Amino acid sequence: MSKTHGFDTLQIHAGATPDPTTGARNTPIYQTTGYVFRDADHAAALFNLQEVGYIYSRLTNPTIAVLQERIATLEGGVGAVCCSSGHAAQIMALFPLMSPGMNVVASTRLYGGTVTQFGQTIKRFGWSVKFVDFDDTDAVKAAIDDNTRAVFCESIANPGGYITDLDAISAISNAAGVPLIVDNTSATPYLCRPFEHGAALVVHSTTKYLTGNGTVMGGCVVDSGNFDWSASDKFPSLSAPEPAYHGLTFHETFGPMAFTFHGIAIGLRDLGMTMNPQAAHYTLCGIETLSLRMQRHVENAVKVAKWLEADPRVEYVTYAGLESSPYFDRVEKICPRGAGGLFTFAVKGGYDACVKMIDSVEIFSHVANLGDTRSLIIHSASTTHRQLTEDQQRASGAAPEVVRVSIGIESAEDLIADLDQALTKATA
Numbered sequence: 001m002s003k004t005h006g007f008d009t010l011q012i013h014a015g016a017t018p019d020p021t022t023g024a025r026n027t028p029i030y031q032t033t034g035y036v037f038r039d040a041d042h043a044a045a046l047f048n049l050q051e052v053g054y055i056y057s058r059l060t061n062p063t064i065a066v067l068q069e070r071i072a073t074l075e076g077g078v079g080a081v082c083c084s085s086g087h088a089a090q091i092m093a094l095f096p097l098m099s100p101g102m103n104v105v106a107s108t109r110l111y112g113g114t115v116t117q118f119g120q121t122i123k124r125f126g127w128s129v130k131f132v133d134f135d136d137t138d139a140v141k142a143a144i145d146d147n148t149r150a151v152f153c154e155s156i157a158n159p160g161g162y163i164t165d166l167d168a169i170s171a172i173s174n175a176a177g178v179p180l181i182v183d184n185t186s187a188t189p190y191l192c193r194p195f196e197h198g199a200a201l202v203v204h205s206t207t208k209y210l211t212g213n214g215t216v217m218g219g220c221v222v223d224s225g226n227f228d229w230s231a232s233d234k235f236p237s238l239s240a241p242e243p244a245y246h247g248l249t250f251h252e253t254f255g256p257m258a259f260t261f262h263g264i265a266i267g268l269r270d271l272g273m274t275m276n277p278q279a280a281h282y283t284l285c286g287i288e289t290l291s292l293r294m295q296r297h298v299e300n301a302v303k304v305a306k307w308l309e310a311d312p313r314v315e316y317v318t319y320a321g322l323e324s325s326p327y328f329d330r331v332e333k334i335c336p337r338g339a340g341g342l343f344t345f346a347v348k349g350g351y352d353a354c355v356k357m358i359d360s361v362e363i364f365s366h367v368a369n370l371g372d373t374r375s376l377i378i379h380s381a382s383t384t385h386r387q388l389t390e391d392q393q394r395a396s397g398a399a400p401e402v403v404r405v406s407i408g409i410e411s412a413e414d415l416i417a418d419l420d421q422a423l424t425k426a427t428a
């Protein structure tokens with residue numbers, strides 16, 4: 001499949017060929033843990049990374065390999081490593097770059113789970129994070145120090161309404177010799193291609209829009225192949241002999257594929273956060289309709305957001321696809337096909353009205369997931385952000401008076417009617 005084919009063609013065909021043994025047109029689920037070596041020389045060549053092939057499914061699996069190539073192609077990258085969840089992908093992306101004492105400069109506007117993973121859990125590895133407002137480019141510049149090994153943000157930031165100026169941020173990170181990692185989960189490569197805006201790596205929770213129907217967990221790290229790991233001595237796992245792989249120098253040996261090979265040969269081998277082939281199958285099926293679904297998610301989100309904004313029972317709506325949004329201008333530049341399907345809105349009547357609203361919806365489902373064909377709703381202040389103070393809730397976009405919606409691909413008029421009746425009950 002040529003990379004010059006259109007997105008709609010690539011989302012169906014990239015990485016896949018009819019099964020050579022059976023002719024099966026859809027990618028088979030290779031439900032196997034091991035692979036028979038042709039002979040002892042073949043086995044040795046595989047273990048030496050002199051020949052690419054299959055050894056053991058913790059490392060590589062043919063079903064997952066198709067998904068990796070599919071996602072890498074759609075992002076415009078050179079390689080990808082799939083893993084067990086979006087959170088696993090974030091650790092897998094940082095692992096080759098970090099060591100004890102090193103830090104990540106990250107946007108304050110991130111998925112709640114990422115704030116906890118970065119703010120608390122990664123400290124156990126001796127890593128740390130500096131959270132910065134990414135609209136304040138001077139602050140981003142000032143936060144990068146000699147021990148910074150990555151800059152991290154989301155393209156369209158969860159819970160929606162915010163778009164990162166990726167060109168401005170990548171200019172800063174690249175000048176500092178540090179890779180920009182972009183979590184492109186909420187946008188998907190259909191709406192935003194971070195490599196075209198200077199990012200070095202992309203991570204995904206494939207759990208969300210890429211699979212698209214809320215069936216399986218998964219994650220992916222995609223490499224642009226553009227970052228020069230040997231330009232400084234900051235990334236010895238890639239630029240110097242790697243003791244975890246009998247002294248192999250990944251960048252010298254594999255060139256632009258260094259990060260991907262390291263992710264498989266060391267990341268998956270030793271951290272074991274492997275995707276399973278069933279999940280890869282569901283995600284491959286989902287990706288085939290990605291562009292169609294994203295078009296509808298965006299179309300519906302615009303209709304619902306405009307309706308809410310005009311409704312007197314609603315205080316405000318934060319969706320970058322609305323002209324009233326301070327980030328509306330960035331849509332054209334960063335995600336010209338639309339601002340995604342996630343946003344928050346404030347209900348007059350505050351916390352109590354929000355809780356009543358959540359209990360009154362009939363088509364929307366009250367769940368913590370997002371990026372499903374179904375429309376989803378959650379009141380963060382009484383659920384995911386319950387442990388935070390009100391100030392912390394406001395700072396993270398989860399103020400007591402707002403609910404977050406993930407707009408599905410149902411009929412927009414039904415979604416509006418559902419919110420209408422729920423708002424009536426909530427504000428009675």
Ligand SMILES: *Cc1c(COP(=O)(O)O)cnc(C)c1O
Pocket residue numbers: 085086087088111113114154158183185186204205206207208217218219370
């Ligand atoms: C869900 C999500 C994650 C975490 O992914 P999991 O698959 O749930 O581990 C990370 N970033 C964003 C933007 C997400 O929406």
